[in-house]
Amino acid sequence: MTDSATTTTGYEAIQEWQEQLYQDLHRNPELSMEESRTVEVVVAQLMEWGYDVKRIGGGVVGTLANGDGPTVLFRADMDALPVEEATGLDYASEAPGVMHACGHDVHVACGLGAARLLAEQKQQWSGTYVALFQPGEETAEGARAMVDAGLADAVPRPDVALGQHVLPGVAGTVSTASGPVLSAGDSIRITVFGNGTHGSMPHLGVDSVVLASSIVMRLQTVVAREIAPGDFGVVTVGAIHAGAKSNIIPDSAELLVNVRTYDDDVRERVLKAIERIVRGECATAGSPEPPSLTYYDQFPLTVSDPSAATVVTTAFEAHFGADKVGHLDPVPASEDFSRIPGAWGDVPYLYWGLGGFSEGAKAVANHNPAFAPTMQPTLRTGTEAAMIAALAYLRPST
């Protein structure tokens, strides 16, 4: 991939196949938990290369047992987004209103590429390689679905789990970090209740608009007063809705709240404070009915294992060159990847970033209708990163 690479991976032999595969995936995006076509593509390929293939919870796991040694799991997510593509690419989405705007097609293509190279080079390593393809990451459903469907029993316990995400960095680079790399994310749908009445007779009701507004103001104190200064915590009320006419006081109001944290204690503290404030304000208002709080889109914290970070970063620097391996700063996005290693309790894991854009080109953020990673060297780097990280565990030390 670069002159400084000290390892040959045999990538050239699969490049044309992979680029075609990638374009096919990009043309045929599927929404979360509806990835049936993608699953068929993945299953067919893994079986062709001799993997023991299982369909679990809407996803696929291919296991390649290759003698004694550690077990390494590499996870790719498969779902697309309800976005109308606006990239102008030759291979743009053919599904109206659906698009691989988060790059999960890159993840699948690289995951299959690494699975193929490892299958074709079994003489170079020893142990067990598990290629996992997950549905429904965007809705926080997929990893849980696979775990609930018996992932831990279907696959040997890995010694390490690996995952990557294409991001607005320079193609050809990867970035790693130890510790928290992605935040926990929790959304809460809060409905609070008043008593509807004519707008000119407020004393005959309980004003749910005032109640909801008061909650919004009070929620500001959670971050400002209840978590330690410098601790990462975000409480956003992204939506507030109540009423339809100026002169009718509505019965109820709805708030959509999003919480982001990098620490489980802080998360617990924030969620408890939100519940206390919502219930307290309802009492203050004389609300006639308890509030309803429904959690949704809950993403766990992603905390890369320090030892895995050292092992893999060292291998990346050896292969790609130190100038191609950067530091992954924590970002307030969320992932359900960590639920996969969590299936076995406390399997260590590493999650790294994969640059996807030409140097100097304007990077477009994930989820944008114009999100279009450059095919190369993105696919090659993502494929080799998965392979090299796995080999850091599976290659016999000599």
Place this chain on the structure above:
Amino acid sequence: MTDSATTTTGYEAIQEWQEQLYQDLHRNPELSMEESRTVEVVVAQLMEWGYDVKRIGGGVVGTLANGDGPTVLFRADMDALPVEEATGLDYASEAPGVMHACGHDVHVACGLGAARLLAEQKQQWSGTYVALFQPGEETAEGARAMVDAGLADAVPRPDVALGQHVLPGVAGTVSTASGPVLSAGDSIRITVFGNGTHGSMPHLGVDSVVLASSIVMRLQTVVAREIAPGDFGVVTVGAIHAGAKSNIIPDSAELLVNVRTYDDDVRERVLKAIERIVRGECATAGSPEPPSLTYYDQFPLTVSDPSAATVVTTAFEAHFGADKVGHLDPVPASEDFSRIPGAWGDVPYLYWGLGGFSEGAKAVANHNPAFAPTMQPTLRTGTEAAMIAALAYLRPST
């Protein structure tokens, strides 16, 4: 009408005709500013009785000049509501989703009944009687439309203007008052602007949900602190809307505010305070764009003239008996009636209530799908009230 009535009105002769007319109107309700069929009914009748008829601004004015003497104007409104009727009446609405749920069909029938009786009894009075039928009261459009279309030039300046409304009182009774009887009503659509951003990066934007909530809290101080205790003023935020997802901070938020007052000074004070607070909070928030405030559904204050109240109440008591004439307490509903006498500057006016429900029966509030005044004695009382009030001015004193 009652044993104690000291005046004969000749009502019996028109009762059957009027009840048929009323049922026809009830079956054929028309929405505000679309009252074409009703207008044709009114025009045909007034012409039949010898009125000089003009179509003005969607309404009708019939003038009957009958010698020297005062000019008296009686106004009836004609429009129905977008309500699906649920009365079960034989003569229920035949227009899907439209209903005379506010009783304006009673007003038209009584207005025509009085016009007929006065035309048939010209020997009993002297002066000019103006029967005015107004469109679009519910949307505050109709009176203004007639004034803008030249009402003041088309009709002689009245010495007094009269109007009535059927209400949830006992049929056979009327209620009058001097001074403020209906509130001024103002609605304001307020849009405030933030800067949208991802919910996890609030520092990159301006949070329009917090801004809108802060305005709601601050608006509470207008009534609590800025008008004199005991002054009537209501500021209701009937609706608040912003955002769609928990993790996206929205660009803007919308509030629908309703203001009710019984005094022009209080109204001015309240509206100024609202504007000051909205603009002040936008500055506080660092809002990137000035707020937009759009007034709509603005109803003027209705203040019955003390002298007219005395004249008409006395006549009512003489005709109906004192036990049938009550006091009309101010209610926080609104009307555009007062714009009609306002066409000539400061013509005094009186607005009275007409009971519409049998004693002991559960009265159903105006605008309810089950609103169904009892035909009698409601029609007779409403017709005689209009006639007696006019004659209080038009009958030569002997």
Place this chain on the structure above:
Amino acid sequence: MTDSATTTTGYEAIQEWQEQLYQDLHRNPELSMEESRTVEVVVAQLMEWGYDVKRIGGGVVGTLANGDGPTVLFRADMDALPVEEATGLDYASEAPGVMHACGHDVHVACGLGAARLLAEQKQQWSGTYVALFQPGEETAEGARAMVDAGLADAVPRPDVALGQHVLPGVAGTVSTASGPVLSAGDSIRITVFGNGTHGSMPHLGVDSVVLASSIVMRLQTVVAREIAPGDFGVVTVGAIHAGAKSNIIPDSAELLVNVRTYDDDVRERVLKAIERIVRGECATAGSPEPPSLTYYDQFPLTVSDPSAATVVTTAFEAHFGADKVGHLDPVPASEDFSRIPGAWGDVPYLYWGLGGFSEGAKAVANHNPAFAPTMQPTLRTGTEAAMIAALAYLRPST
């Protein structure tokens, strides 16, 4: 008093005595519940005129039984204020920091004047006259003290109770009204508790400043949303105090709240709402200790009896002339007078205003250090008003 007066009162004979008495009282003001010297003056005079005198709860009651007929009670309050006099009068206060700045010296002088005239003219009336002199009105203590000390048992139940107050109106005039004339007043000392901590570590405590501020904002909704528009209600937070240094979060915060209402139902509603809001906000804040709410300076509602208003107003108009008798608009001040008739349950009462300033002169408000009613015709009008009002009940109709 005026040419139109149809009654002679014999006032001229006592004028010099009364003016000396008044100046003596003004020179010797006494604070609430410390009116010992004033009590001695009152007792000595009443005994001299043949009253049956009792000392009750810090006050004095003189009863003059004069044959069959109604019992009329007239009440005057005696206490002065902790104000440093700044009138420049010859007869200014000789007690440093204490002043008759509310005109209770006028009340005592007139009360004694009327008692003397009635005693000297016993042949003109029949019944029982009760001259009551009350301590501690300013602190809402005196009326309650007399009631608690057995007033109801010590004195015959009156048929009517009368009281007056010198106000910034024109001397020589009186003003009466039926219904609510003085508001109920309630003060509440509210202490709310947080957990103190260093200002840089808010997460280790509970911020009592934020809690108190949130309560202030929420209290605005009581008047704005919880009482009927147009109902008189005031909720003022007159003081807020917490903390001493910028970087120490204080343990607790104190609010002083004042409530004014003209209706017992509204008062109950407001007080309940305040308690609900304070407790609710403490729950919202996670306050470690229940709030403390202590009521003080509680004044009852003053609601003049309609029948008494008619009887006395008619007598005033007959005596003073209709042009000297005005309407007493309700003012948001408070009094404990109504506790006196309340001692017997539901004795009707009337409370009127007494003008105290020369026409054209700038009236100075009660409680101001420069408050100086003109001696005449204030004293004469106040004396005659008490006498005439009493005689309206006590003079045999012929």
Place this chain on the structure above:
Amino acid sequence: MTDSATTTTGYEAIQEWQEQLYQDLHRNPELSMEESRTVEVVVAQLMEWGYDVKRIGGGVVGTLANGDGPTVLFRADMDALPVEEATGLDYASEAPGVMHACGHDVHVACGLGAARLLAEQKQQWSGTYVALFQPGEETAEGARAMVDAGLADAVPRPDVALGQHVLPGVAGTVSTASGPVLSAGDSIRITVFGNGTHGSMPHLGVDSVVLASSIVMRLQTVVAREIAPGDFGVVTVGAIHAGAKSNIIPDSAELLVNVRTYDDDVRERVLKAIERIVRGECATAGSPEPPSLTYYDQFPLTVSDPSAATVVTTAFEAHFGADKVGHLDPVPASEDFSRIPGAWGDVPYLYWGLGGFSEGAKAVANHNPAFAPTMQPTLRTGTEAAMIAALAYLRPST
């Protein structure tokens, strides 16, 4: 000091002298900017050892030029606190209400100890040593006073500046860090203006209690919404004061606000947001007068130089043993030390922590009346730390 120490410092020879000196300083604490006795002690000692001594801005600087080489400045602060000592020590404060409760007596004793050892061992090093003794740290006045009095001209520009603080750690240990170690601190006295009025007539005034409370609520959004999540920022309203009586709406309200930050950009952002919010809320309230914001007790950020941290930490580990050298976590306290190196523009500096309490003993926090560091090995460690850090620059490399 410990077995693992590889350097001898000659400390034993000065221990008795130093302990006496320390006890004398502890017995004679002096408040900020009143350190005259301490200054005399310092001046006398430095002169005795051959330093070139200058009195500057209430402090003392002793310069020891000893041949070619770098210039190293070591700063100690001298002032005590207005705290009544409650330690029970033999050598407790003899000044009523004043106490060395922050350990500046340790700093002075160690600063003099190091100055003495370096003067006695001039053959071991080459360059210039500057021993600086600063007044008024607690009030943020002293460093500025010395700079304003011409420090930069009076002393050669140092290559590095050093400082230390005794903290609740284990005696015998030191702790260092690179980057921000102490926060910037800013206090703001904010006065906002209303219009006073009687509590029952809020419409005649502008309620400063509501205005101040609204500002407190709005200030919560600064940390919650305007700085990046995870950035360190604290906005505390430590005090709020307005009004004296429940029924008087006060003219003005005062807030004392404290801000803590670890980054100049964040600090600027927070201060601007506070000013915007205060002014915005005053506009919202219709405040009749602009608010007044007065900054006080402003402490700069303390950011240790990375290179100095490496040089000194290495020297500390070599001398004390690695197990005695810990990491200094940033604490939200503040210091004016950085103003001293700031006198010359951008002189790098290092600030380290000195443990002061026996292992297992309960550490008492600075500023507590019971704050009593154990004399040894605290004094020895603090003296040697200053000496070793200086020698890391001054000792010729061989």
